[in-house]
Amino acid sequence: MEKSTDTNLYMRVSQQDKAALEQLYDRYEKILFSFLYKMLEDRELAEEALQEVFIKIWRGKGVYDESKGKFTSWLFRMAQNTAIDLIRKRKQPSVPIEEAAQMVSNDAPVEQQVEWQEEKSQIEMAVQHLSAEQQKMIDLFYFKGHTHETIADMCNIPLGTVKSRIRLALKKLKISLHGMQERGAYDD
Amino acid sequence: MTNIDCDYLLDYLNGTLSIDEVQQFEEHLKTCTECQEIVEATGQLPYLADPVEPPTAMKARILANVFEEEPVQDNPTVALKPAMSAIPIRKNKSRRNTWKPLLAAVLLLSLLGNGYAFFQLSDKEGGPETAIQSFQLEPNAAFSGTATAELIEEDGLVNLVVQADRLAELDASQVYQVWLIKDGKPIPAGAFSPNPNGEGASYYQLEETAAEWDTIAVTLEPKAGNQLPEGEIVLSSEI
Numbered sequence: 465m466e467k468s469t470d471t472n473l474y475m476r477v478s479q480q481d482k483a484a485l486e487q488l489y490d491r492y493e494k495i496l497f498s499f500l501y502k503m504l505e506d507r508e509l510a511e512e513a514l515q516e517v518f519i520k521i522w523r524g525k526g527v528y529d530e531s532k533g534k535f536t537s538w539l540f541r542m543a544q545n546t547a548i549d550l551i552r553k554r555k556q557p558s559v560p561i562e563e564a565a566q567m568v569s570n571d572a573p574v575e576q577q578v579e580w581q582e583e584k585s586q587i588e589m590a591v592q593h594l595s596a597e598q599q600k601m602i603d604l605f606y607f608k609g610h611t612h613e614t615i616a617d618m619c620n621i622p623l624g625t626v627k628s629r630i631r632l633a634l635k636k637l638k639i640s641l642h643g644m645q646e647r648g649a650y651d652d
Numbered sequence: 653m654t655n656i657d658c659d660y661l662l663d664y665l666n667g668t669l670s671i672d673e674v675q676q677f678e679e680h681l682k683t684c685t686e687c688q689e690i691v692e693a694t695g696q697l698p699y700l701a702d703p704v705e706p707p708t709a710m711k712a713r714i715l716a717n718v719f720e721e722e723p724v725q726d727n728p729t730v731a732l733k734p735a736m737s738a739i740p741i742r743k744n745k746s747r748r749n750t751w752k753p754l755l756a757a758v759l760l761l762s763l764l765g766n767g768y769a770f771f772q773l774s775d776k777e778g779g780p781e782t783a784i785q786s787f788q789l790e791p792n793a794a795f796s797g798t799a800t801a802e803l804i805e806e807d808g809l810v811n812l813v814v815q816a817d818r819l820a821e822l823d824a825s826q827v828y829q830v831w832l833i834k835d836g837k838p839i840p841a842g843a844f845s846p847n848p849n850g851e852g853a854s855y856y857q858l859e860e861t862a863a864e865w866d867t868i869a870v871t872l873e874p875k876a877g878n879q880l881p882e883g884e885i886v887l888s889s890e891i
Binding site: 489493498499507519534541548577583587590602607609611627638641 | 666667689690694695700704706707715718
């Protein structure tokens with residue numbers, strides 16, 4: 465249901481339907497901004513990245529088709545890649561922790577909150593199945609946007625080992641999530 | 653030919669592939685269930701983020717920038733109707749030099765309440781604005797809403813921005829219509845519907861100068877798109 469709504473909106477956007485882009489924006493503003501903020505730790509950069517994401521969508525620089533999987537996976541990957549580009553361009557101090565705490569909010573529409581919470585609890589459970597080392601790998605690789613080389617330097621381990629550990633961590637994550645779906649915990 | 657296979661998964665996820673390589677990897681993805689599943693699994697990682705409140709007016713800023721290359725829509729002036737008498741009001745003119753934040757704010761409101769104004773946003777950003785006049789619109793006796801109007805002259809064009817609040821909910825077909833009036837002859841100059849917070853806004857660009865008009869009024873119209881007013885004036889001001 466949700467997927468078809470997203471795909472439908474996306475198709476309208478590709479025909480330059482502004483209202484559809486606005487709906488897509490409303491739907492994903494909060495999760496994208498929160499995600500980008502988690503990655504960039506800077507409000508202005510998070511906004512810049514979010515804007516870039518929607519410019520890419522609007523101008524057709526990123527093209528989604530359903531054979532690429534879920535719309536959200538595609539959307540989040542585009543956001544993540546955009547944030548990584550910004551991370552690699554800048555090295556600035558991030559927003560103080562206190563400010564970040566003040567920005568935490570729960571006033572999203574109820575259905576968004578529910579959806580978010582469901583996804584969040586699932587992924588949190590899956591992440592808990594990973595070792596501390598694997599969690600660290602995913603954080604450095606996915607959220608901090610570090611290259612394999614940088615992670616190898618930071619963790620003082622060979623490059624090949626970094627790659628295999630990240631891959632193994634992601635594989636384990638996939639298996640955990642898949643297991644939840646099999647057990648019916650996943651309700652898409 | 654590069655042999656793009658599972659080994660490129662991490663580079664794909666980390667955005668370090670070239671455009672060609674991305675396309676090739678996505679071809680691989682269509683046939684590789686394991687890579688597909690890993691990609692899908694990472695698609696849930698963003699939900700680990702704690703909810704963070706987006707900055708005020710971010711939506712307006714972003715969408716304005718996203719759409720900024722859109723062509724300007726023509727707003728031909730049209731004819732008129734006799735006898736629209738404005739409610740007498742006080743003038744409240746002011747001048748400011750920075751109107752972009754205002755437009756951003758207006759856009760936000762318009763996005764919330766009225767797609768119409770949104771489509772009027774042009775690529776005029778950057779042109780030299782020469783003046784801003786601000787008016788507090790006076791409500792008629794039975795109307796509880798309030799509104800302000802801004803006339804912004806830029807390159808010989810007039811941009812009219814109206815922001816209103818404390819508006820009552822309307823029937824689906826109704827709309828608040830803004831009119832510019834000269835000697836009792838009105839032309840439509842934007843329209844808006846209230847959002848759930850009772851706010852509405854419109855943005856309209858005209859080819860005439862501000863001196864062409866003597867009154868601005870807002871009517872409650874039974875339907876959108878009227879070229880002449882049918883409903884009563886609920887807010888107005890002399891210009």
